[in-house]
Amino acid sequence: MNTKLLRSLQIFVEVAHTSNMSMAAKNLHMTVSAISQQLRKLEMEAGLSLFNRNTRHISLTEAGQIYYQTSMKLLEVARNAQHAIEQLQESPSGKLKITAPEGFGGGLLSKPLNKLLSDYPKISVALELTDDSVDVIATGADLAISLEKVNEANLECSHLATWDLLLCVAGDHPLAKIEKNTPSDLQDHTFLSHRVMPNITLTKPNEANITLAKSRIEVNAMQALIRLTRDGLGYAVLPEPEVRDLLKSGELVNIFAEWNVPTYSVYAVTPKHEAMPVKTQATVNCLKESFSVL
Numbered sequence: 001m002n003t004k005l006l007r008s009l010q011i012f013v014e015v016a017h018t019s020n021m022s023m024a025a026k027n028l029h030m031t032v033s034a035i036s037q038q039l040r041k042l043e044m045e046a047g048l049s050l051f052n053r054n055t056r057h058i059s060l061t062e063a064g065q066i067y068y069q070t071s072m073k074l075l076e077v078a079r080n081a082q083h084a085i086e087q088l089q090e091s092p093s094g095k096l097k098i099t100a101p102e103g104f105g106g107g108l109l110s111k112p113l114n115k116l117l118s119d120y121p122k123i124s125v126a127l128e129l130t131d132d133s134v135d136v137i138a139t140g141a142d143l144a145i146s147l148e149k150v151n152e153a154n155l156e157c158s159h160l161a162t163w164d165l166l167l168c169v170a171g172d173h174p175l176a177k178i179e180k181n182t183p184s185d186l187q188d189h190t191f192l193s194h195r196v197m198p199n200i201t202l203t204k205p206n207e208a209n210i211t212l213a214k215s216r217i218e219v220n221a222m223q224a225l226i227r228l229t230r231d232g233l234g235y236a237v238l239p240e241p242e243v244r245d246l247l248k249s250g251e252l253v254n255i256f257a258e259w260n261v262p263t264y265s266v267y268a269v270t271p272k273h274e275a276m277p278v279k280t281q282a283t284v285n286c287l288k289e290s291f292s293v294l
Contacts, residue, residue, distance in 0.1 A: 006078050009071040010140065011038045012050070016068050017138055019058050027128075027139075042067075075140070083277040092279035093122030099136075100145040103222025105129045106242050112290035116283055123279055131195075131220045136269055142280050144269045145287070147196055156276070158268045158284055161291035164240040165261045167202070168252045170232040176253040183210050190234030191215045194225050200237050202259040210259065212237075237261060241294045266291065 014024040015035065025032045043050050050064035060068055082094075100109065113125060128141075136144045137154060150157045169175045169189075178185055193200075193215035202210040217233065219225045226243060229236045230251055238252075246252040268284045270276065276284075 006075065008038050008042055009075055011035055012042055013068065013071050013075065013138065015039065015051070015058065016060055016064070017135070021058060072138075076137075079140070079271070080273065083273055083275075091122060092120045092277075092282045094279055095124045095126055096143070096279050096283060097126045097128070097139075097141045098143050098145070098283070099128045099130060099134045099139070099141050101147060101222060102129045102131050102224075103226075103239065103242055104145060106223055106226075108241060108291075108294070112283075112286040115290065116286045119286070120279070120282055123282070131222070137271055142270065142277070143283055146267045146269045147264060149265070149267055150269045154272050156270045156272050158270070158288075160266045160268050160284075160287050161294065162263050162265045163294065164263055165197075165200075165237050166240050166243065166247075166254045167235060167256045167259075167261055168229055168238045168243060168247070168254055169235045170230055171250045171253050173232050173235070173253070175235055175255050178255075181255050186213065186235065190217060192217045192219070192225055192228055192234045192236040194218070194222055194237075195220050197237060197264070200261065202256060202261055204259045207259075210256075239264065 011024070011028060011030070014028055015021055018024045018027065021032050021035050021039075024030075025035045028035070039051065046063065046067060048063040049061050050067050052059045052061055109127070113127075116123060117125070134141065134144050145160070146157075149159075173189075175181065175185060175189060191213050195218050200212045202212070217228065219228070222239065222242065225236055226238060226246070228234075229238065230246065235255065243252050247254060268287060270280055270284070
């Protein structure tokens, strides 16, 4: 297939998605001028304007809507053709586009990616970390790591691991110095939360459940939440694999350790195909193997 045309269609679709050339340029690692040039070429070839433009916003014209639907189909055909070719290869190869929550940039992906690159020298990885919702199909991602189970007809969702959550404070926080915490100890302190985990209930046999107060600070990035907790702003529910070293060093302390905090699961979300591409299957296997021993 014409690789230049496919690249132009990818650029067009990204701009249509974001409605913002600067954001599209950032996502595609291009300059705004290069994006603008590609769009002008497409519009010249189509003989019609594909976008309505003003100083603040860009949106699809009626022709642009038709072009968008066609572009999505062509890109899907191209992806399917590439996947079919990859199935014929003896060893996984090619670039693998992965998206993951920002918290995974703290080291959770180091071991599985190291194994993947070691086992399959012909694979390269493009890793994007974001806590924003990701449209796997539209972004062309081969695999997205998700903290939520996805049920969509055009996607596959594979369970990778289930991990513990812990209620934590900084080692020098007043709550860390109490020998045995009780619910009343939390009243005068700030609850920090991640936006996907705003409501947390602690349980303990023969005790009334404790629902944590509404958070006073809510963030959309796990590494930021961990940083704020380390800086002593309050208490937070944090993923055990991501704070294990901080707990060992005493920089963070697990409070209410005798209470049960809900666990959370991690999933691999991939586009649905008749047969999963070998490079994607190899990545899912590496993630499962590495995450199972964390």
